[in-house]
Amino acid sequence: MNTLPEIDDLKSKNVTQPHVIAIFVLVGMCITAVMAIIAFYNNNNLLAAVLMMASFIYFIGYFVYKTFQNTALISVIILYSLYLLMFYLVYTGGVGNSGPLWIFMVAPVSLFIHGFKRGLFDIFIFITIVGVIMFMPTDIIAHPTYNTEFKLRLIYSFLTVTFLSALYEYSRQQSFKHILELTKEYQKLAYFDPLTHLSNRRDALRILKREQARMLRTKEPLSVALCDIDHFKKVNDNYGHNAGDAVLVELANIFSDSIRKQDCVARWGGEEFLFIFPQTSAKNAYIITEKIKQKMQDHLIHYQGQKIKVTFSMGIEELHSNQSIDEAINSADKYLYQAKSSGRNQIHPKF
Numbered sequence: 146m147n148t149l150p151e152i153d154d155l156k157s158k159n160v161t162q163p164h165v166i167a168i169f170v171l172v173g174m175c176i177t178a179v180m181a182i183i184a185f186y187n188n189n190n191l192l193a194a195v196l197m198m199a200s201f202i203y204f205i206g207y208f209v210y211k212t213f214q215n216t217a218l219i220s221v222i223i224l225y226s227l228y229l230l231m232f233y234l235v236y237t238g239g240v241g242n243s244g245p246l247w248i249f250m251v252a253p254v255s256l257f258i259h260g261f262k263r264g265l266f267d268i269f270i271f272i273t274i275v276g277v278i279m280f281m282p283t284d285i286i287a288h289p290t291y292n293t294e295f296k297l298r299l300i301y302s303f304l305t306v307t308f309l310s311a312l313y314e315y316s317r318q319q320s321f322k323h324i325l326e327l328t329k330e331y332q333k334l335a336y337f338d339p340l341t342h343l344s345n346r347r348d349a350l351r352i353l354k355r356e357q358a359r360m361l362r363t364k365e366p367l368s369v370a371l372c373d374i375d376h377f378k379k380v381n382d383n384y385g386h387n388a389g390d391a392v393l394v395e396l397a398n399i400f401s402d403s404i405r406k407q408d409c410v411a412r413w414g415g416e417e418f419l420f421i422f423p424q425t426s427a428k429n430a431y432i433i434t435e436k437i438k439q440k441m442q443d444h445l446i447h448y449q450g451q452k453i454k455v456t457f458s459m460g461i462e463e464l465h466s467n468q469s470i471d472e473a474i475n476s477a478d479k480y481l482y483q484a485k486s487s488g489r490n491q492i493h494p495k496f
């Protein structure tokens with residue numbers, strides 16, 4: 146019960162930002178369209194047609210992203226159509242045999258889209274195919290004859306750009322992981338009590354809101370129990386503040402171990418705990434909490450050779466459909482007050 150959805154959301158979030166990929170597609174679409182128009186005016190109709198087709202594929206990719214929000218599919222569309230375009234440019238030479246110069250954009254785009262490992266793997270396959278196209282004898286594959294020095298230098302410089310892009314991608318991923326860890330840490334601090342590791346008041350309210358919505362939907366009962374340790378000031382005064390802290394931690398463990406998985410116990414304030422019992426009537430909440438109270442009757446908390454005995458008082462309230470969370474807790478607080486003023490070590494109302 147005491148888990149944070151925000152943390153799970155973050156875990157599942159990919160390091161690749163979808164909106165950046167969408168921008169890639171838009172830019173790719175515009176550049177290839179402009180290049181297609183230039184090729185058309187230069188009477189290079191085949192190149193113009195290929196570039197126009199690439200521009201159209203990017204347009205479809207953008208449309209898929211906007212309609213289905215599917216970044217995995219759009220990534221595959223952009224990347225592999227870019228590869229095909231590059232193979233075409235290397236194979237035909239593009240304008241004045243300058244086609245191969247465009248292959249440099251493959252390294253950063255592949256690494257950004259597919260991440261460090263998969264990106265490097267894709268680049269390896271890509272450059273191997275480019276090498277095969279360029280170095281294959283022209284009687285096997287008819288392609289423009291590139292000077293050997295040009296071919297070697299193109300591959301060396303491509304590998305250098307790949308290395309630098311990989312380095313950049315690696316540090317980007319590391320920073321993302323670091324930020325993710327920091328965010329998780331801050332979220333824990335925001336939602337959990339650092340002493341007992343139970344949910345704090347903010348998280349308890351979040352869970353209560355969720356359970357209240359479920360209760361209204363399913364019409365199943367939902368109960369809360371406000372618990373306050375009896376004469377806790379005396380524990381601090383007699384044994385010291387650290388002993389008081391140890392008592393709070395041990396009670397938190399006993400409480401957590403005594404409830405079902407779907408229930409929750411939170412640290413509501415100083416020596417106050419709040420139990421949330423979904424699908425539980427006030428009567429059943431009373432039975433559960435009474436059992437915990439019985440457990441505490443003979444329990445001694447050991448702290449630095451001292452044996453400390455504590456009891457608690459509780460007030461229970463079953464939420465009504467027309468009742469706000471504040472009203473339910475105030476009502477539980479009133480019952481708690483009754484339990485205290487009737488002599489403590491009691492749970493009210495009694496069933």
Ligand SMILES: Nc1nc2c(ncn2[C@@H]2O[C@H](COP(=O)(O)OP(=O)(O)OP(=O)(O)O)[C@@H](O)[C@H]2O)c(=O)[nH]1
Nearest residue numbers: 373374375376377378379381386387389390415416
């Ligand atoms: N050690 C420790 N003490 C705390 C903590 N938070 C609150 N307290 C102490 O809890 C005590 C609560 O005292 P009171 O509100 O007078 O209540 P009580 O002594 O439990 O008496 P009753 O509730 O009337 O039974 C105070 O002495 C607080 O200092 C904490 O995190 N650690």
